[in-house]
Amino acid sequence: MHNIRKLKIWNDSIDLVIEVYKALATMPVEEKYGLSSQIKRCAVSIPSNIAEGAGREREKEFYHFLNIAYGSSYELQTQLIICERLNFISLEINETLLNKLEEIQKMLFVFKENLKKNINI
Incomplete structure (x- = not known):
């Protein structure tokens, strides 16, 4: 189990979510439930999957959630x-x-590769 608040990758991805939300504030109203909603879900998915993986018991599960992120x-x-x-x-x-x-993509890749070495995938 990892302390997500200490993970730079999680903190940086949370910051990105905030910036994405701010950037989308001026999008056309008709996109509220279309592209805007999809973008927000994707952005939120990154730190959420890092967090879910960090909360798992096995490093192999963490690796799986990093892949999703x-x-x-x-x-x-x-x-x-x-x-x-x-x-x-x-x-x-x-x-x-x-x-x-x-x-964030670079950090995720390196994190995944380091974890991969530890779990022999």
Whole structure:
């Protein structure tokens, strides 16, 4: 079991969720239950899966949830790019979000690889 509050990757992904919510505040109302809702779910999924995995007894289970978080990060990346192309969020705001997301993806990858070595997958 891990203390998620001490995990940089969890804290950084929580910060990203807050920034995503702020960036989507100006999206068209008709997207509230469409793309905006999907993006929010993806963003929240990243720290939520890190937390769920951290709370599991076995490192193999943690690895599984890190994989889910990693997949959600790529889903989020795709949706943010779609938002930008639809002019729902500006290039500048999106670049900031995508750069932070890329850092989280790198951390997730390294974390997964280190865990993988420990559990012999």
